Amino acid sequence: MAVDITKSKCVYCGGCVAACPVAALTLYETRVVCDEAKCVSCGTCVRACPMQAIELKKK
Amino acid sequence: MVFVQQTYDAIVIGAGPGGSAFARVAARGGLDVLVIDKRKELGSPVRCGEGIGAHWEGRLKLPLHGGAIAAKIDGARCFAPNGKSLKIQNAETKGFVLERKIFDKYLAIEAARAGARLLPKTIVEDLVKDGGKIVGVKARSFDNEVLEFKAPLVVSAEGMEAQIARQAGFADAVAGLYDTDTCFEYEMANVECEPLIEIWFTNKFAKRGYVWVFPKARDVANVGVGIGGDLNQHPKERLDAFLKAHPERFKNAEIIEVKAGNIWVGAPLKEMTKDNFMVIGTAAHQVDPIHGGGMALAMEAGEIAAEVAVRAVKEKNFSKKFLSEYEARWRAAEEGKLLKRLKLRKALELFSDEDFDRVFELLGEKDLERVLDGDFKPVVSKVLVKRPGLLKVLKALV
Numbered sequence: 001m002a003v004d005i006t007k008s009k010c011v012y013c014g015g016c017v018a019a020c021p022v023a024a025l026t027l028y029e030t031r032v033v034c035d036e037a038k039c040v041s042c043g044t045c046v047r048a049c050p051m052q053a054i055e056l057k058k059k
Numbered sequence: 060m061v062f063v064q065q066t067y068d069a070i071v072i073g074a075g076p077g078g079s080a081f082a083r084v085a086a087r088g089g090l091d092v093l094v095i096d097k098r099k100e101l102g103s104p105v106r107c108g109e110g111i112g113a114h115w116e117g118r119l120k121l122p123l124h125g126g127a128i129a130a131k132i133d134g135a136r137c138f139a140p141n142g143k144s145l146k147i148q149n150a151e152t153k154g155f156v157l158e159r160k161i162f163d164k165y166l167a168i169e170a171a172r173a174g175a176r177l178l179p180k181t182i183v184e185d186l187v188k189d190g191g192k193i194v195g196v197k198a199r200s201f202d203n204e205v206l207e208f209k210a211p212l213v214v215s216a217e218g219m220e221a222q223i224a225r226q227a228g229f230a231d232a233v234a235g236l237y238d239t240d241t242c243f244e245y246e247m248a249n250v251e252c253e254p255l256i257e258i259w260f261t262n263k264f265a266k267r268g269y270v271w272v273f274p275k276a277r278d279v280a281n282v283g284v285g286i287g288g289d290l291n292q293h294p295k296e297r298l299d300a301f302l303k304a305h306p307e308r309f310k311n312a313e314i315i316e317v318k319a320g321n322i323w324v325g326a327p328l329k330e331m332t333k334d335n336f337m338v339i340g341t342a343a344h345q346v347d348p349i350h351g352g353g354m355a356l357a358m359e360a361g362e363i364a365a366e367v368a369v370r371a372v373k374e375k376n377f378s379k380k381f382l383s384e385y386e387a388r389w390r391a392a393e394e395g396k397l398l399k400r401l402k403l404r405k406a407l408e409l410f411s412d413e414d415f416d417r418v419f420e421l422l423g424e425k426d427l428e429r430v431l432d433g434d435f436k437p438v439v440s441k442v443l444v445k446r447p448g449l450l451k452v453l454k455a456l457v
Contacts, residue, residue, distance in 0.1 A: 013106050015241060015321035018219035018234040019288070027220065028182065029098060048234070050241040050294045050319040 002036040002057045003045060009053035019048035064176070067093045067210040068372045070196055072183045072223050074101050077340030077357030078216030079166035081365045082175035084120065088369035092175040093208060094167070095198055097182035102163030106320030107354070108244065108273045108281050110256055113153040115355040120362055121169060127162035128155045129275035131254060137427060138259040139419035140412035145427050152256065156273045156281070157354075166358075181206070183223055186213065193227065193335040211377045212368055214337045216361065219321060221342040229338055231328055236288035238325025240268045240351060243294035244283030246316040250309060252280050258350070260407070260415045264301040266290055267408045268324075269350075281318070282309075285351060287408070288321060295319075322351040326401055327394055332382040339364050339385075345393070348401040349431070356393060363388045399433030402455060409452040421445050 005016075014027040024038035025045060046054045069085055071078045074096035082094045110132070116123055132155060134148030171177055180201040187195040187207060195209035215224035221232040252274035259270035267287030274280045284298040302309045323346045331343045339345070340357030347356070367385040371377050410418075426438045435456040442449055 011317060011319045012104060013318075013320035014218075014220045015234075015239075015319070018221065018321055018323075019236060019239065021233055023222060023225055023233075026182075026222065027097075029180075044236065047236055047291055048239065048241065048288060048321060050243050050321060052293050052295075 002034045002039050002041070004055045004057050005032050005034075006053045006055075009051045011051055013050065015048050015050055016045035016054060019044050063206075064091075065207070065209060067091045067176075067208060069093075069212040069214060069368055070095065070208055070210040071214045071216055072096075072196070073216035073218060073340075073342070074167050074170075074177065074179070075163060075216060075218055075340065075357065076166055076354045077361040078214070079163070079170045080119070080121070080358040080361030081214055081216060081339060081368075082170035083166070083173045084362045084365035085368050086170060086174035088365065090365075090369060090372055092170075093178060093210070094170060094175055095178045095181050095183050095196070095208075097180070099180040099201070100160075101167050101179060102160040105159045105316070105318050106242075107159055107318070108271055108283055108351070109157045109159050109275070110273050110350075110352060111155055111157060111354055112151055112352075113155060114150050115358075119355065119358050121166070121358075123155060123157070124162065124165040127157050127165050129158045129279075130156045132156060132256055132274070133254045135256045135258060136253070138257065138261075139415045140261045140263065141416045141419075143416070143419045145419065145422065145424050146255065147424055147428050147431070149428055151431070154256070156256075156275050158275070186223060186226055193333075196223070212335055212337070212371065212382075214339060214364065214368075215342045216339050216357070217342040219323065219341055221338070224338045224342050227336045228333060229328060229330065232338065232342060232344070234288075234321060234323055235325070238323060239288035239321050240285035240324050241288045241294050241321050242268075242283055242285040242319060242351070243298050244281050244318040245298065245314045246275065246279065246281050246318065247309075247312040248279050248315050249311040249313055250280045250282065251278055252276075259301075260410070261301075262410075262412050264297045264304070266292065270298070270301050279315075282312075283318070285322065322346060322353070324348040324351055324401075324404060327390070327397060331386040331389070332379050334379045334382075335377045337364050337368070337382055337385060345389070345397075347397060348404040359392065360385070360389050363392075396433060403430065403433070403435070406453060406455045409455075414449060414452055417446055417449065418442055
């Protein structure tokens with residue numbers, strides 16, 4: 001399970017990282033990385049993102 | 060840091076205002092301090108309206124650096140949805156709008172001058188434990204090397220992300236959406252400004268938050284919007300709509316920077332210390348629930364935590380019990396006021412635009428000051444005498 005982040009929309013603010021209830025996301029400078037082993041596809045990051053840059057990855 | 064050393068008295072994660080304040084005061088107190096920050100450029104990207112109250116200048120141990128101040132602010136102007144405004148000018152609303160990219164670097168430089176070591180572009184990935192006890196951190200450098208640093212005290216000044224704080228067991232250091240505002244901001248040129256912070260209450264453009272105009276010069280301002288995080292609204296789209304709805308003010312405005320971010324607007328963490336670990340600043344949810352400001356609160360926490368850390372090193376006692384003096388002192392200074400502000404935030408969330416308009420009709424400028432100071436009762440009574448129908452939204456304040 002994981003999320004898709006549209007890089008052209010992301011402003012690397014880390015809002016998704018702060019909201020992720022399972023700490024699956026990490027912000028490295030301008031890049032948000034999702035640890036697929038931790039992600040539970042709950043969609044919290046999708047709602048937290050001020051740029052609407054995140055979507056749940058379709059399986 | 061050019062010369063690497065493995066063992067410190069304290070390791071700080073994050074070189075924002077809180078982390079650098081801790082490092083400066085701790086280093087001045089004789090501690091060997093290492094500050095690790097994952098960014099290559101401290102202070103960037105800006106995720107902030109950049110406002111700070113002038114009254115902090117005397118309370119904090121470091122004067123605000125002249126070069127970091129973009130504009131001096133004489134007060135605040137609050138707008139009702141119908142455009143009626145009230146001006147507040149008192150000790151709390153006088154202040155500055157900063158240039159965070161300069162300010163954060165200045166704070167880091169002052170920490171370095173005091174003797175703190177700094178390691179940017181290095182990300183702390185894990186805590187190092189020995190028999191369950193926190194004894195240091197594991198970090199990845201920009202050469203992709205895994206570095207291990209030891210210290211009897213680790214301080215999280217990580218801001219909203221608070222990942223290592225969560226690893227250390229502060230489970231509530233996560234930003235639940237109801238208590239988070241999602242924010243979007245343009246820094247714009249060609250926006251005429253009074254030297255006043257503007258706060259616009261408006262459900263249409265900023266439900267459960269507000270629109271702000273923070274001047275950085277006579278004709279430059281941060282113009283932003285913060286919206287309740289669980290509302291599924293798009294703050295950029297709302298800000299663009301607000302600008303279009305005010306063509307007289309913004310028709311010549313040009314965007315010179317785009318900023319976004321989320322900010323905590325709930326209660327401070329229930330617990331801010333554990334054995335060998337402290338959490339300070341926004342990571343500890345030390346943020347004003349009304350305006351979302353956290354810089355000054357973080358610096359104050361950093362300074363207090365550093366004073367406690369200096370004594371912890373002298374007495375070789377890093378127990379939660381010993382470190383929690385920081386927490387007690389910070390709460391005594393700030394928490395009462397913040398919890399009143401939280402109550403006010405929750406009452407304001409229930410307001411419709413018409414409610415805001417009605418209340419603004421009835422209030423004078425002194426009344427608004429009283430409300431912001433947490434003195435709700437006289438103002439609520441005054442409003443209810445004229446508009447008893449507002450009891451449903453105001454009852455939380457009495």
